[in-house]
Amino acid sequence: MRYSVLPIVFGLAIGVSACTQTQIQPMSKDTFKVATHAAPACGPSGARNVAFKSAAIEVIRKGGDKFVILGDQTDSGVSGDIFTGFHQNYSQGMVVRMIAEGSAEAKSALSARETLGADWKNAVAKGAPTTCS
Template structure:
């Protein structure tokens, strides 16, 4: 039974939360905070996928990352212990189809893969896998 409990804790530890902040009609900020099990790469992946989801929800497909910031910090106390948490911020600009920028822009649908409709329906990812 212990391995099942440990697996459950790892799943909980893999949680991530993302917030979207509008900055203009075509630009928004993605702010993701991720648990220790995610690591920096996991936080970055969640933020990137969340950006793609938001682009599609806003009616687009093409986007560019205009800014990127990652950070980590400790959370906890002496009695319970400390945990490293990770954050990732991105400034995302949506690019209109057919514009000169679109040739070099990323595709939100390609970023999310074949099951992009299901991913968009679920919303921003909450796990780092």
């Protein structure tokens, strides 16, 4: 019996191309939560990096640049079954507070634009990353 490799390759391409999902939850006018869930290929550091970039993007979208991380939570879990196999997934949660320019806290706060790099405008236009690469 001959099997086509194309469906397997296509399935892997889809799985790698969208290996993260991020949700933003407002908590107050200057504070929000970032919740990122990542596929096994990303690992915990990939989930953390996506959440951090997503936080920077959201700060800029809300009209700011400076921010601090108030809380950080990492988690992992296993999904699947005996037929499809088991996979470890990773989650990263961050509570982010925007800091006003010129405030005393701004000196030690992170810059969203610096976090995203020279191409920050393009990153903001694309939105939260969907891959961990």
